[in-house]
Amino acid sequence: MVLIFLFTIALLNADEFKKVEKIVLSGPPASVSHPLLHMIESKALKDLAKKIEFKIWKNPDELRALILRGDIDFVAVPTNVAANLYNKNIDIKLLNVSIWGILSIITRDKNKKSLKDFRGSEIAIPFRGDMPDIVFKEIVKAQGMDPKKDFKLIYLSAPSDAMQMLITRRVDHALLAEPITSMALRKTKSFPISLISPDLYRSVDIQKEWGKTFNTEEKIPQAGIAVIGKKDDYIIKRVNEEYKKSLKWYKTHPKEAGILVNKYIPMLMPEAVADSIKYTQLNFVPAAEAKKDLEFFFKVLKKSDPKSIGGKLPDSNFYYNK
Template sequence: MPPVVNRRQLLQTAAALAAPTVLPAWAAPLPQLTLSGPPAIVSAPLIHMAQSNALAGVAAKTVFTPWRDPDQLRVLAIGNKADILAMPSNVAANLYNRGAGVQLLNIATWGALWVVTRDGQRQTLLDFKGEEIAVPFRGDMPDIMLQLLCAKQGINAQRDLQLRYVPSPMEAMQLLITRRVRHALLVEPGVSMALRKTQSFPVNVVAPELHRGVDLQQEWGRLFKRPPRIPQAGIAAVGAVRQRPEVLAAVQKAYAASVAWCRANPLECGQLVAQYVDLLTPEAVADALPHSQLEAVPVAAARSEIDFFYQQLLAQNPSLLGGKLPDAGLFGG
């Protein structure tokens, strides 16, 4: 007996076969992908990605726009004015815990913080008790790390140091090179820029004006009995792009490739970065690369180090993370 034919089903099948193929929305390339980051080494791969059109497979156009300070970063993230943002790791957790749509993709900067000084004999934070230090971004990553490392060895940074807060690392650098302060907490490539501007580099200069004093990464390792690397900053997806797994995968792959390119081509990398950050020179960026521990580690591989870092921040001041440890959603879980 022949099978019973359902005329309605046949008509539906024929109509489906005749209709043009429509790709799901997630498969269509984005018209534009906006990358953003600070005037720091973590942004160098993002700039290279935009310049080389490394994301052509998932976006018709890729652009890079710099952010100046953490307040502008937060506006970009909350207002969905960028898709992929380089940001301090604590800011990613803070934004996530406060309800912003943020997914941390990797940790890329594992330490680029130094106290630069006119006194080459000062090598530990204890050596700076009673001294004035210019510190950028009050309440954000440089200041957080300084206070955390001070507290770990019994120094009250607010009482035992004279902290002179300034709006940005570049302003801290300017105070230092114009002799208005003797010490400054700087972030690479600001450290290398200060050494270049005062002719304190290369290292065989007979009488350098400035010195790399305290390596905060080494202090972290010494005080916490861990490797001298801090999960300081990485890249995060914000807004609707978090729902595009193929875009996130492409971004992570391209970022890792651009990290490798920057490390292999430091001067060319510096020339790219200098196009977006007026105060930086190609030579300073090239000098900074070996000192910045630039390595793209996916969050899954970096999770134990991130968790330990977050635990220290939570114990110091819960508000640094938005009041609590972030759950797995921050990491795409």
């Protein structure tokens, strides 16, 4: 009887919900967005809206413009960017964190295994003052080094630019995020391993250095999904649930995931996307449960550059908790 009652209530709730005209999902051409593409392809939200769209953003300025125009409803976003927007009075709530490890140094020198080994070397880094740059600097400072004096940092406007510098041998080391790291290895035939000696090697795992340096777990709450503006609670919960399901599919179907991502983001090689899944820490954690890890992360970013999170730690309303 209880099961029948609950089933009846569920049906009533579903009947009460009226489809909206459109739901727009958005994200950068990065791993955090890939489950959203599966949600669209599998029509996971077809009962919520008559039309589901996906819009790519390539930098925080583009994202801010999309939000201010009211063009998007849910967004895949670096956690510090979400915090920054929240602290600038944008109506945004973080729903979950799904990317916990995506950064590494890729090198032409297989003997370089630690950050200290890169002293005196040129390292290409995308986006000066953005999260990967700040994380790198804070780790090396905590390890007793000076990022300005001990390294020759070359800043570039996009991860693809750093990859091109590696491939064309204009630089021997770069700090990259997946799947760009796997793209560089594929393009130089450094992976899969063959009879020919690799040109590039995976070196320092930034997440391991983070854990070792700050005496914490080897993971960084780097990106997740956020909701923009006021939305029906049922829609928010369903989007969150479907993202979790699609993330699981993405993790367990690397080959198919690579083909799917390439369909929507042609610049990403299917094989490289498939390779990258093994080297990315993918784990769905509700924002409220990730709060402790996020606040530790935000404190490190704030110490280096308060502007990276909007000047202060976001308050508890930033974390979706229903």
